[in-house]
Structures are given as structure tokens and as C-alpha cells.
Amino acid sequence: xxxxxxxxxxxxxxxxxxxxxxxxxxxxxxxxxxxxxxxxxxxxxxxxxxxxxxxxxxxxxxxxxxxxxxxxxxxxxxxxxxxxxxxxxxxxxxxxxxxxxxxxxxxxxxxxxxxxxxxxxxxxxxxxxxxxxxxxxxxxxxxxxxxxxxxxxxxxxxxxxxxxxxxxxxxxxxxxxxxxxxxxxxxxxxxxxxxxxxxxxxxxxxxxxxxxxxxxxxxxxxxxxxxxxxxxxxxxxxxxxxxxxxxxxxxxxxxxxxxxxxxxxxxxxxxxxxxxxxxxxxxxxxxxxxxxxxxxxxxxxxxxxxxxxxxxxxxxxxxxxxxxxxxxxxxxxxxxxxxxxxxxxxxxxxxxxxxxxxxxxxxxxxxxxxxxxxxxxxxxxxxxxxxxxxxxxxxxxxxxxxxxxxxxxxxxxxxxxxxxxxxxxxxxxxxxxxxxxxxxxxxxxxxxxxxxxxxxxxxxxxxxxxxxxxxxxxxxxxxxxxxxxxxxxxxxxxxxxxxxxxxxxxxxxxxxxxxxxxxxxxxxxxxxxxxxxxxxxxxxxxxxxxxxxxxxxxxxxxxxxxxxxxxxxxxxxxxxxxxxxxxxxxxxxxxxxxxxxxxxxxxxxxxxxxxxxxxxxxxxxxxxxxxxxxxxxxxxxxxxxxxxxxxxxxxxxxxxxxxxxxxxxxxxxxxxxxxxxxxxxxxxxxxxxxxxxxxxxxxxxxxxxxxxxxxxxxxxxxxxxxxxxxxxxxxxxxxxxxxxxxxxxxxxxxxxx
Numbered sequence: 035x036x037x038x039x040x041x042x043x044x045x046x047x048x049x050x051x052x053x054x055x056x057x058x059x060x061x062x063x064x065x066x067x068x069x070x071x072x073x074x075x076x077x078x079x080x081x082x083x084x085x086x087x088x089x090x091x092x093x094x095x096x097x098x099x100x101x102x103x104x105x106x107x108x109x110x111x112x113x114x115x116x117x118x119x120x121x122x123x124x125x126x127x128x129x130x131x132x133x134x135x136x137x138x139x140x141x142x143x144x145x146x147x148x149x150x151x152x153x154x155x156x157x158x159x160x161x162x163x164x165x166x167x168x169x170x171x172x173x174x175x176x177x178x179x180x181x182x183x184x185x186x187x188x189x190x191x192x193x194x195x196x197x198x199x200x201x202x203x204x205x206x207x208x209x210x211x212x213x214x215x216x217x218x219x220x221x222x223x224x225x226x227x228x229x230x231x232x233x234x235x236x237x238x239x240x241x242x243x244x245x246x247x248x249x250x251x252x253x254x255x256x257x258x259x260x261x262x263x264x265x266x267x268x269x270x271x272x273x274x275x276x277x278x279x280x281x282x283x284x285x286x287x288x289x290x291x292x293x294x295x296x297x298x299x300x301x302x303x304x305x306x307x308x309x310x311x312x313x314x315x316x317x318x319x320x321x322x323x324x325x326x327x328x329x330x331x332x333x334x335x336x337x338x339x340x341x342x343x344x345x346x347x348x349x350x351x352x353x354x355x356x357x358x359x360x361x362x363x364x365x366x367x368x369x370x371x372x373x374x375x376x377x378x379x380x381x382x383x384x385x386x387x388x389x390x391x392x393x394x395x396x397x398x399x400x401x402x403x404x405x406x407x408x409x410x411x412x413x414x415x416x417x418x419x420x421x422x423x424x425x426x427x428x429x430x431x432x433x434x435x436x437x438x439x440x441x442x443x444x445x446x447x448x449x450x451x452x453x454x455x456x457x458x459x460x461x462x463x464x465x466x467x468x469x470x471x472x473x474x475x476x477x478x479x480x481x482x483x484x485x486x487x488x489x490x491x492x493x494x495x496x497x498x499x500x501x502x503x504x505x506x507x508x509x510x511x512x513x514x515x516x517x518x519x520x521x522x523x524x525x526x527x528x529x530x531x532x533x534x535x536x537x538x539x540x541x542x543x544x545x546x547x548x549x550x551x552x553x554x555x556x557x558x559x560x561x562x563x564x565x566x567x568x569x570x571x572x573x574x575x576x577x578x579x580x581x582x583x584x585x586x587x588x589x590x591x592x593x594x595x596x597x598x599x600x601x602x603x604x605x606x607x608x609x610x611x612x613x614x615x616x617x618x619x620x621x622x623x624x625x626x627x628x629x630x631x632x633x634x635x636x637x638x639x640x641x642x643x644x645x646x647x648x649x650x651x652x653x654x655x656x657x658x659x660x661x662x663x664x665x666x667x668x669x670x671x672x673x674x675x676x677x678x679x680x681x682x683x684x685x686x687x688x689x690x691x692x693x694x695x696x697x698x699x700x701x702x703x704x705x706x707x708x709x710x711x712x713x714x715x716x717x718x719x720x721x722x723x724x725x726x727x728x729x730x731x732x733x734x735x736x737x738x739x740x741x742x743x744x745x746x747x748x749x750x751x752x753x754x755x756x757x758x759x760x761x762x763x764x765x766x767x768x769x770x771x772x773x774x775x776x777x778x779x780x781x782x783x784x785x786x787x
Contacts, residue, residue, distance in 0.1 A: 118137065118139055118206075119139050119140065120139070120140075121139055121141060122141055123141055123208060123209065123210065124139065124141045124142035124144075124145045124146075124190075124209035124211070125138070125139045125141070125142060125206060125207060125208055125209065126138040126139070126142050126153070126207050126209075127197060127199045127204050127205070127206055127207070128158065128204060128205045128207055129199075129202060129203075129204045129205075130204075130205060131203075133157060134154075134157075135153065135154040135155075135156060135157075136154075136199050136200070136202065136204055137154075137199065138150060138153045138154060142209060145182075145188070145209070145211060146161075146180070146182050146183060146188075147182045147183035147184055148183050152183070161180045161181065162178055162179065162180060162181075163179050163180065163181045163187060164179065165179050166179065166187060176191050176192050176193065177189065177190070177191050177192075177212065178190055178191075178192055187213075188211060188213050189211075189212040189213045189216050190209050190210060190211055190212060190213075191209075191210040191212055192207060192208070192209060192210075193207075193208040193210075194206065194207055194208070195208070239255055239309075239329065239330050239331035239332055240253065240254065240255025240261065240329075240330045241253075241254055241255055241327070241328075241329050241330075242254075242255075242268065242327065242328045242329075242330070243316065243325055243326070243327050244272075244273065244289060244325060244326050244327075244328070245325050246293060246325070247272065248272045248273045248274075248286065248289050248290070249270065249271065249272045250268045250269050250270065250271060250272070250273070250276060251269065251325065252269060253267070253268035253269050253276075255330070261277050261278065261281060261304070261330070273285055273286055273289060274286065281302060281304070284300060284302065285300075285311065285313070285328065288300060288311070288313040288328075289313060289326055289328070291313070292313045292314055292315045292326040292327075292328075293315060293323055293325075293326050294315075294323075295315050295323060296315075297312070297313065297314040297315065298312075298313050298314075299311065299312045299313070300313075301333070302330070306334075307332055307334045308332070308333055308334045308337050309330050309331065309332055309333065310330070310331050310333045311328055311329070311330045312328070312329045312330075312331075313326065313327070313328045314326070314327055314329075315327075347359060348360040348363075350425045352403040352406075353403055353406055353407040353410070353425055354407075355406075355407065355410055355422060355423060355424060355425040355431075356422055356423075356424040356425070357424065357425055357426065358424065358425075358426040358427070358432075358491075360424060361424035361426050361432055361491075362487045362488065362491070364421065364424075364434070365382070365434065365487040365490060365491070366487045368380060368434060368436075369477075369483050369484075369485070369487065369490070372477070372483040373480075373483055373484065377436065378436065378437050378439070379437070379439035379476075379477050379478045379479075379483070380434055380435060380436045380437065380438060380439065380477055381434070381435050381438045381439060381444055381474055381475065381476045381477065382432065382433075382434055382474065382475040382477070382490055382491065382493075382494045383432065383433050383434075383435065383447070383448070383451075383472055383473075383474055383494065384426075384430065384431075384432050384472065384473040384474070384475070384491070384494035384495050384497070384498045385409075385413075385430065385431045385432070385433075385451075385470045385471070385472050385473075385498075386427075386429060386430050386470060386471045386472075386473075386498050386502070387405070387406060387409060387429040387430070387431070387468055387469070387470055388429075388469045388470060388471060389405075389466075389467065389468060389469050390402050390405065390406065390428070390429035391429065392619070393405055393466060395623055397464075401461065401464075401466070404461045404462070405459060405461060405466050405468055406425065406429070406431070408459040408460075408461055408466075408468070409431065409455065409459065409468040409470070410422070410423040410425070410431055412454055412455065412459070412468075413431070413433060413451065413454075416450070416451075416454045417433070417435070417447070417451075419433060421433075421434065426491065430495075430498075431470075432491065432494070435447065438476075439476055439477065439478035440476070440478070441476065441510055444474045444476055444510055445508070445510070448472045448474065448507070448508040449507075449508075451470070451472065452470070452472075452507055452508070455467075455468050455469065455470055471498055471501050471502050471506075471507065471508065472498060472501065472507065472508035472509075473494045473495055473496065473497030473498025473499065473500070473501060473508070473509060473511065474494060474497055474508060474509070474510045474511065475490055475491075475493040475494035475497060475510075475511045476510060476511070477490065493511040493516075494511060496511060496515050496516055496519050497509045497510060497511035497512075497515060499519065499522075499581075500515045500518065500519070502577075502581070503518075503522070503577055522578060525574070525575060525578050526578050526582055526584075528564060528567075529562075529575055529578060529579060529582075529584055530584065532562055532564070533584065533587055533588065533591070537562060537563055537564060537565070538560055538561065538562055538563075538588070538591065538592075539560070539561045539562075539563060539764065540558050540559070540560060540561075540592055540595045540596060540599070540765065541558075541559045541560075541561050541762035541763060541764060542556035542557070542558060542559070542599075542613075542762060542763055542764075542765065542768050543556060543557045543559055543755050543756075543760065543761070543762040543763075544556055544755060544759055544760045544763075544771075544778065545557060545612070545614070545733065545753055545754075545755045546753065546754055546755065546759050546778045547752070547753055548743075548746060548747055548751055548752060548753060548754055549752065551777070551778065552777075552778075553611075553771075553776060553777075553778060554610075554611070554612055554753065555611050555612030555613055555614065555644075555646075556611070556612075556613050556614070556768065557613075557614040557615075557648075557735075557755060558592055558595075558596040558613060558614065558615045558616070559572070559762045560572060560588065560592050561762075562575055580618060580620070583620060585618045585620050585621070586618065586620040586621050586624055589615075589616065589617060589618050589620070589621040590621065590630075592615060592616070593615050593617075593621075593631075593634060594634060596613050596615050596645075597613075597634050597635065597637075597638040597640060597645065598638055599613075599765050599768070600613045600638065600640060600644060600645070601638035601639050601640055603768070603769070603772060604639075604640070604641055604644065605639070606769075606772075607772045607773075609772065610641065610644065611644065612643070612644050612645075612646055612674070613644065613645060613646065614646040614647075614648050614676065615645070615646070615647055615648065616647075616648045616678065617647040617648060617649050617653075618653065619652075619653040622649070622653065622664060628664075628667050628668065628671065631668065631671060631673065632671050635671060635672065635673065642672035643672055643673075643674055645672075645673050645674070646673070646674040646675065646676055646696070646697065647668065647673055647674070647675055647676070648676045648677075648678040648699065649665075649675065649676070649677060649678060650677070650678045650679055651677055651678075651679065651680060654677065654689075654693070665693060665694050665695075666694050669694045674696040674697065675693075675694060675695050675696055675697075676695065676696060676697035676698065676699055676733070677695055677697070677698050677699060678699050679699065679701040680698045680699055680700060680701065680721060690724070690728065691728055695728075695730055696730060696731065697725075697730060697731045697732070697733050697752075697753075698721055698724070698725040698730055698731075698732050698733070699732075699733045699734075699735055700718055700721050700722075700732065700733070700734045700735065700751075701735070701736075702735050702736020702756070703736075704717050704718050704721075705718070705734050705735070705736045705737060705742055705746075705756075706736060706738075706742075708742070708745060709741055709742065709745060715745070718734070718746075718749060718751075719749055722749045722750060722751055726750070731752040731753060732751050732752050732753070733751075733752065733753040733754065733755065734746050734751050734753070734754045734755075734756075735754075735755050735756060736755075736756050737754045737755065737756030737757075737758045737759070738756050738757050738758050739758060740758070742756075742758070743758060758779075759778040759779070760778070
């Protein structure tokens with residue numbers, strides 16, 4: 035059914051039909067009237083009734099149209115309300131006369147955070163708040179600042195339009211949220227401010243932003259003038275327009291790479307300064323590349339410091355000699371040149387300065403460093419080296435000799451080095467002697483030059499240690515030395531365990547007076563009994579102990595045991611026995627040695643003068659400056675002193691009269707040869723005469739025959755020890771010997787006329 039029929043009323047139609055019938059009757063009367071009166075009556079009736087019928091028809095038509103209009107209005111209003119509720123923009127309907135909210139859509143509720151009932155109870159004044167002090171939209175038309183339910187400030191643009199809501203005249207408020215836009219603008223301004231502040235605070239740099247066309251949008255910094263092609267500002271001009279040509283040619287490719295997402299750095303030499311340019315992309319909030327940025331910083335001081343650090347990394351700071359890192363790099367280049375056939379075979383010389391520590395601890399660290407430098411200078415001059423000598427350790431030097439690859443030549447050069455270094459070094463009007471032990475690694479085959487640099491140095495170092503162990507001046511590396519080095523390492527490990535497990539034993543060898551033929555004392559001799567390897571000779575482990583510094587611990591233990599036994603024997607047997615104990619340089623140089631020695635002698639109640647410390651000539655020479663004072667302090671404790679192995683390798687003759695020495699011990703090697711070798715006999719005779727001229731006693735060690743004893747008696751030697759009288763014995767055997775008042779066998783009391 036159509037809307038017009040649905041809204042039609044049947045009663046007006048019936049009335050109109052009746053009037054139409056009456057009008058028809060009037061027309062009939064007009065037609066049949068025979069006089070004018072009836073005619074007039076009929077016409078009047080017909081017209082009246084026709085007008086009535088027409089009016090009814092028109093009223094019916096208007097009513098039908100009115101109902102159709104009402105339906106259209108209701109339908110439009112329903113569509114309008116649905117559109118209002120679902121619109122993504124925040125909107126509400128406000129009735130100004132009543133001053134109240136009529137409706138609000140979901141978008142507005144979501145923006146402001148209110149529930150529908152809460153929002154409809156608000157007024158416009160409750161939504162609005164004062165503009166923030168930093169707002170740039172204070173005077174912009176239509177812009178207001180609203181408050182959310184949480185108190186946050188919103189910047190919105192309001193548009194209003196008249197609106198009919200439920201037959202009420204109202205206003206429709208259309209809201210555009212500008213908050214995010216303002217925050218983005220504020221962030222951009224903040225970033226720009228930060229960039230400018232960053233640039234202005236660069237003491238030696240600049241910050242520049244550029245767009246997709248390589249046009250500068252920001253340029254600030256104290257060093258822009260060095261980049262500018264002219265005095266005009268950089269902002270608003272492209273890199274090729276604003277920057278010096280040589281610099282822009284280097285920057286432009288980097289700028290374009292940054293706009294494609296690639297960051298780069300480059301160094302820019304500008305005048306006498308060096309700058310580092312760091313070029314990187316700048317992303318917007320969506321992650322797209324919006325522009326590029328170039329940060330330029332003066333790194334001249336940094337580069338200079340870098341050069342200094344590089345120098346520090348490759349050169350020793352005390353002597354300014356190249357260090358081990360430099361030498362390894364140089365050696366690697368030599369090996370590669372040799373591998374490629376550019377250079378020939380060569381040799382490495384590893385030199386250990388034997389007297390470095392003695393000079394350092396006696397004269398001072400600076401003297402030792404000067405001795406190291408003077409030694410390197412002499413090597414450079416005497417060998418005419420093209421590359422400097424390197425310091426590869428605390429007391430070690432290294433050098434490379436090109437085209438030297440035979441043992442004969444290497445030995446000859448090593449002997450020549452020793453000859454040159456036997457000459458005194460003049461340092462601040464002071465003469466110093468720089469004794470070295472040399473290890474040599476010869477690279478004379480393609481296989482050997484394939485080694486790593488560190489392995490080559492290790493080979494030369496191993497040869498040097500082998501030379502020291504064998505008391506040689508130099509040695510050339512052989513593969514077997516590595517095996518010995520491994521064995522030496524295991525020996526060191528076992529030696530450390532031996533100290534902890536107390537695997538050592540002190541043996542005592544009797545000392546006989548050649549004047550009386552009586553036992554006067556003993557020399558303490560250490561022995562090591564390993565639980566698996568059995569007895570290990572002192573000649574095997576003492577050099578390792580000296581090299582590793584363990585000798586100091588061993589000496590203290592031997593000294594303590596010897597003093598303990600001597601104190602017991604003195605008290606038990608009432609004999610004026612003397613005991614001799616070896617004292618290494620490591621023991622004498624220990625801090626607080628004199629006080630500890632005093633405590634040992636007093637703690638064991640030793641008779642004054644009954645303890646004798648034996649010091650080698652080598653220790654005397656290495657610590658010659660401090661020796662006199664140190665030995666005098668030891669003498670003040672009532673401890674006697676003797677020089678062990680006198681006449682072997684080192685000579686302290688010129689200073690012997692200055693030292694508070696009681697006894698000179700003649701080395702066994704002279705005693706063994708003196709009957710067959712006239713020179714050895716003359717040496718023994720000279721030592722005895724020298725000692726007596728200085729009011730010193732003489733002790734001969736290693737006496738094994740009656741003939742040797744007779745010769746010593748003829749030379750007026752004072753004391754002797756050796757296997758002729760007794761081999762070294764244990765403490766228990768000493769007690770048995772003392773208990774029976776032992777007399778040494780075979781003593782002939784004869785003296786020279």
C-alpha cells in the first residue's frame with residue numbers, strides 16, 4: 035500500500051461524492067428550468083456544491099501530502115542520528131537556550147574519556163580551559179583548549195552549525211583534534227632548537243640538516259666558516275652552492291647515501307686541522323627518511339693523541355726503543371718478504387742483559403734504563419744495523435741480521451758482540467759493563483720462514499735460556515732445546531711442590547783446619563729427594579730456582595735448618611763449631627733480610643761468629659755498590675762472610691780490600707788441576723797469598739787426595755773440605771760423628787818452609 039493511500043481518510047471522499055451528486059442535481063434543474071429563477075437557483079446550487087466538493091478534494095490532497103512529508107522527516111532524522119553517532123570526528127549537540135548537552139557521539143566520548151551520562155551533564159565552560167602559556171594558537175579563530183576527564187589538555191578546532199534535534203533548535207559542534215599536530219610541531223621545534231644548541235656548544239664542530247634536494251635547512255656551529263664557499267649563510271642553499279668545491283665533492287656522495295639509509299664517516303682536512311664528518315639519515319615519526327644530518331667535529335687533537343698512543347703502543351717509553359709489538363710486526367714483514375722471495379734468509383738475536391737487575395737495585399732504575407739504551411746504541415753502531423734494536427722484555431733486546439743464515443757466521447757475530455760489550459759503557463761519567471747472554475734463531479729454509487713471528491722469538495728465547503742454563507755466552511736454537519725447556523718447566527713445577535711438601539734435606543760436609551787437623555765446622559748443602567724421580571742433584575735444580583726466584587725461599591729454609599741444627603750441636607756437644615751457608619743474591623736483596631737474620635741467630639742461640647754466609651763473586655759484582663754497606667751490616671750481627679768459588683769468571687780484586695770478608699774459598703776446579711797444571715797452581719798460590727795479605731783465611735774445597743792436601747799444606751792454606759775427609763752427611767750422621775769425637779782421616783800437618 036502506498037503512503038498516500040495509507041494516510042487517506044474515507045469519510046471526506048464520501049462527503050465529496052454526496053456533494054457531487056447534489057451538484058449534478060443542480061445541473062439537471064438548470065437544464066429543465068423554464069424560467070430564470072430556477073435557472074439562477076440551479077446555477078448557484080451547482081457552483082456552491084462544486085466548490086464544496088473541490089475544497090474537500092483539495093483538503094484531502096494536502097493532508098495526504100502532509101503525512102508523506104512527516105514520514106520523510108522521520109526517516110531523515112533517523113538517518114541523521116545514525117550518521118551523528120557513527121561519525122569518526124568528535125561531535126556533540128548543544129542547546130544554547132537551555133545551556134545543556136542534548137547528544138554526543140562515541141568519537142567525542144573516546145577523545146574526552148567521559149561516559150555518555152557524564153558528558154551530557156557537562157557545560158561548555160566545564161570543557162574549556164585556559165590556553166597554555168606556550169601555546170601558539172591563542173588568537174587563532176575557532177581554536178579552543180579543552181580538558182579531558184584525566185586532566186589532559188586538548189587543543190581543538192571547533193566548527194558549529196544550526197541543527198534541529200528532536201524538534202528542538204540546537205547547535206551541532208564539530209571537533210577537530212589538533213593536539214597531536216601541535217605536539218609534532220613542538221617536537222620539531224624542540225629538535226631544531228636542540229640541533230642548534232648542540233651545534234652552538236660544539237667547541238670545534240658544526241651540525242647541518244639538509245632536505246631531499248641536498249638543501250640545507252639548518253646549519254649551525256663555530257666551525258662553519260671553514261666549510262663555507264663564501265660569507266653567505268648555508269641555510270637555503272644546496273651543498274654544491276654553499277660548500278667549498280673540494281669539500282662538497284667529498285660530501286655530496288655521502289649525503290645521497292644517507293638519504294638512502296646509509297650512514298658514513300669521512301675525514302676532512304681543512305687547513306691545518308682535521309675534521310671528522312659523520313653523515314646519517316634522519317627519520318620521521320612514521321619511520322621514513324625525512325632528511326639527512328651531517329655532524330662535523332674537529333679531531334685534530336684526537337688525531338695527534340692517536341699518533342701518540344700509536345707511538346706508545348710500539349715504543350718503549352723509558353728508552354724510546356721499539357718494543358716487542360713493533361718487533362713482531364717487523365719480523366712478520368721479514369717473514370712474508372722471505373716467503374715471497376723478495377728477501378733472503380736471516381737470523382734473530384735475543385740478548386738478555388745479565389746485569390740489568392743488579393744495576394737497577396744498586397744504582398737505581400734510571401741507571402739500568404740508560405744501560406739498556408747504551409747497549410742498544412752500541413749494538414746498532416758496531417753491527418751497522420739499518421733497523422733499530424728492539425726492547426722485547428724488561429732486560430731483553432732483539433735484533434734481526436739479514437742474509438745471515440749459517441751457524442759459523444752467527445757464532446762469529448755473537449763473539450763479536452761479546453767483545454764489543456766487554457768494553458765499558460760511559461754513562462754520566464760512570465763506567466758500566468753490560469754482560470749479555472745471546473740466543474740465536476737461524477731461519478735458513480722455506481719451512482722455517484713459514485713460522486709465526488711469536489714462534490721465531492720463542493725459539494731465540496729458548497736458545498738464550500739454554501745458554502744460561504749451560505753457562506754459555508750464546509747458543510743457536512736446536513729443536514731439542516724445546517724439549518729441554520719443557521723438562522725445565524716441569525722441573526720448576528715440581529720444585530714449587532717440593533717447597534710446599536718439604537722434600538728437601540740439608541746435608542753437611544765437614545770442614546777441617548789444616549793447622550790443627552781438627553773438625554771446625556760444616557758446609558750446608560741442600561739435597562732434593564723427589565718421591566718419583568729420586569735424588570735430584572743441586573746442579574740440576576739450583577739454576578732453575580735462581581731463574582724463577584725460588585732460590586730465596588730455598589735459601590731461607592736451608593739457613594733456618596742449618597741454624598737450628600748448629601744451635602743444638604753447640605749446646606749438646608760444647609764444641610765451637612762453625613757452619614757455612616750459601617747466600618744467593620735473591621736472599622741478600624730481600625727486604626728486611628738483616629732483621630730476619632738477626633732473629634734466626636738469636637732464636638737458635640748461636641755463638642757469635644759461628645754462622646758464616648758464603649757469597650759468590652758474581653753476587654759481589656752485581657751488587658758491588660750496595661755490597662759494602664750490606665756486608666758490614668751482616669758483620670755487625672756477628673756473622674762471618676766468605677767469597678765462594680773465588681777466581682772463577684768474575685773478579686772483585688780491585689775492591690776486595692774494601693769488603694769485610696773473612697774467608698776466600700778456592701773453587702774445586704783449581705784444586706783438581708793444580709798438580710798437573712802450573713797455571714792452576716799459581717792461581718791457588720796467588721789466592722792464598724792475597725787472602726793472607728788482607729788478613730783473610732783460605733778454604734780449599736774439593737780436596738780428594740793426599741797429594742792435593744800436601745800441596746795445600748805447602749801453600750799454607752788454612753782450611754779444606756772434600757771427599758778425602760768425608761762426603762756430605764745427614765744431620766743424624768753428624769751427631770754420631772760428634773758423639774765419638776771424630777778425627778778426620780789422613781790429615782798431614784805440614785807447612786811450607
